[in-house]
Amino acid sequence: xxxxxxxxxxxxxxxxxxVVVVGSGVAGLTTALRCAAAGLATVVVTKARLDDGSTRWAxxxxxxxLGEGDTPExxxxxxxxxxxxxxxxxxxxxxxxxxPDAVRRLIDTGAHFDTTDTGAIxxxxxxxxxxxxxxxxxxxxxxAEISRALVGAVRSxxxxxxxxxxxLDLLTDAEGRTEGVTLHVMGEGQHDGVGAVRAPAxxxxxxxxxQVFSATTNxxxxxxxxxxxxxxxxxxxxxxxxxxxxxxxxxxxxDSEGQQPxxxxxxxxxxxHLVDASGTRFMLGTHELAELAxxxxxxxxxxxQMHLQGTEHMYLDARHFGAEMWEQRFPTILAACRAxxxxxxxxxxxVAPAAHYASGGVRTDLSGRTxxxxxxxxxxxxxxGVHGANRLASNSLLEGLVFAxxxxxxxxxAPGAGGAGETPRAGRVQEAGAAGTATVPLLTAESRTTIxxxxxxxxxxxxxxxxxxxxxxxxxxxxRAAAEEDGPKDxxxxxxxxxxxxxxxxxxxxxxxxxxxxxTRGCHWREDFPDRDDSAWLRHxxxxxxxxxxxxxRTTDGAAFPPVRxxxxxxPADTAPxxxxxxxxxxxxxxx
Numbered sequence: 001x002x003x004x005x006x007x008x009x010x011x012x013x014x015x016x017x018x019v020v021v022v023g024s025g026v027a028g029l030t031t032a033l034r035c036a037a038a039g040l041a042t043v044v045v046t047k048a049r050l051d052d053g054s055t056r057w058a059x060x061x062x063x064x065x066l067g068e069g070d071t072p073e074x075x076x077x078x079x080x081x082x083x084x085x086x087x088x089x090x091x092x093x094x095x096x097x098x099x100p101d102a103v104r105r106l107i108d109t110g111a112h113f114d115t116t117d118t119g120a121i122x123x124x125x126x127x128x129x130x131x132x133x134x135x136x137x138x139x140x141x142x143x144a145e146i147s148r149a150l151v152g153a154v155r156s157x158x159x160x161x162x163x164x165x166x167x168l169d170l171l172t173d174a175e176g177r178t179e180g181v182t183l184h185v186m187g188e189g190q191h192d193g194v195g196a197v198r199a200p201a202x203x204x205x206x207x208x209x210x211q212v213f214s215a216t217t218n219x220x221x222x223x224x225x226x227x228x229x230x231x232x233x234x235x236x237x238x239x240x241x242x243x244x245x246x247x248x249x250x251x252x253x254x255d256s257e258g259q260q261p262x263x264x265x266x267x268x269x270x271x272x273h274l275v276d277a278s279g280t281r282f283m284l285g286t287h288e289l290a291e292l293a294x295x296x297x298x299x300x301x302x303x304x305q306m307h308l309q310g311t312e313h314m315y316l317d318a319r320h321f322g323a324e325m326w327e328q329r330f331p332t333i334l335a336a337c338r339a340x341x342x343x344x345x346x347x348x349x350x351v352a353p354a355a356h357y358a359s360g361g362v363r364t365d366l367s368g369r370t371x372x373x374x375x376x377x378x379x380x381x382x383x384x385g386v387h388g389a390n391r392l393a394s395n396s397l398l399e400g401l402v403f404a405x406x407x408x409x410x411x412x413x414a415p416g417a418g419g420a421g422e423t424p425r426a427g428r429v430q431e432a433g434a435a436g437t438a439t440v441p442l443l444t445a446e447s448r449t450t451i452x453x454x455x456x457x458x459x460x461x462x463x464x465x466x467x468x469x470x471x472x473x474x475x476x477x478x479x480r481a482a483a484e485e486d487g488p489k490d491x492x493x494x495x496x497x498x499x500x501x502x503x504x505x506x507x508x509x510x511x512x513x514x515x516x517x518x519x520t521r522g523c524h525w526r527e528d529f530p531d532r533d534d535s536a537w538l539r540h541x542x543x544x545x546x547x548x549x550x551x552x553x554r555t556t557d558g559a560a561f562p563p564v565r566x567x568x569x570x571x572p573a574d575t576a577p578x579x580x581x582x583x584x585x586x587x588x589x590x591x592x
Contacts, residue, residue, distance in 0.1 A: 002546070005440065006168050006498055013195040019042045020181055020197040027399075047167075054218060063134050065133055085389070085538050092386055127295055134269070178375045179199070216258075217259065237361060238540050241517050247295055272321070319346060361382045479504060516553050
């Protein structure tokens, strides 16, 4: 335990449960439905409305070996190639073998996927896939359909939900075991102010952290809250340096900030071409799959062309689709483009890479358990080992689905996970402000934009030792300023201050890992180390924060993850001193 908590009022109310699920995307709602079906008192906490998370923005679809001639083994091979040597093969095998039936259970829950004239599920291709295995809904509105079905099932099951609630910190007992969460419910919620949900099992399904960067496909709520909570609770995170930048995001201008419209990889899967201003296809000869190469390769190729030609974007040309195909297959994208003055039917779409997906996150085992007893993580907030250094297209929804079922199975079958009506152990919870805890000074709301610009400049698509060092220094300066007694007086507890503070912690940890990995691999592109280096870096970076809020990085012995459970292996701190930010001796002062 770190004993670190956000500066916040003490909980003014509390409710009891067996399981609290934080997040309402495919991962969170699937977990909640399975736990509730097993008779556990389950509460869903979500930051906005039930259907406002990242899942609803997913366009392309969900990948699974559902088509004739396709097999889980072929899906596994494509996933391992995309992951650039750092996938956990056991985790990937679980994903691809359990995936098809998980999708069928999703259909049984009420999700309707597009079908062919014969009634079979219609499948398309996306980058990195050698077969058509992407199931989609509403043409390019897959996430919205999955969200609709799961939200409907949750409401039908009468699960208890708390909407418009920002999770703050983990509650733990004297032994460091999970006892619930504190949260702040905004005005429209069932409760007002800071409260607590007490439960012996907490599932983080809070989605991504794309708002770390100025331009992202992620919704405004994706501020890394789950990763920040886990770090403060003492959990380990891994692979945070592997941020996937989606190659084809609608370019709205060099100064555009916030959530940007995505142009799904499925558009390229249906035959769109990447071209420069002269109409030349630059992916030909770059990779055997050309425009359907894995995302990291396409994003780098676009960025390289932008640098070579001195331009701010490239183009995606799908004029040959014709109006009917655009209207039927990609109505969401067509509407988004036209809303910004671009008509894909008659002109190429200006595109550029933008932050899209965190391949890393809170480190878990195959049952979703983190290094903190009773704390689980699932979906984009987690690092299961499935994605390695680069997520394969449309594996994200599948990961959330498969590992949500695995978490529910572990909770419902685990001793001490609770049964219907069982209440958490009382009298031992460490409340905020209790002995042994320290509160984190808050940042002002305006710091959010400052952090995003620091990260975009220093830790974006292309990084270097110099750019990352500058980012680390600037982020540390923000932290120190907030900690000073005469620091910003308007940084008062509230959603905007808590979000900015979460973004700062996640950014500092991401930069710490990115500085350590001196190679180019998957999502991670170092211009000063342009080659992949398996001899030195076929391994993971695991990060935790110390009680004084400094990120400490260590490397694994190889591509396999160490166990997360104490009974399976001693905590790394018990066996060897961790490597600090810049490979200093364990007793040396840590750099900012």
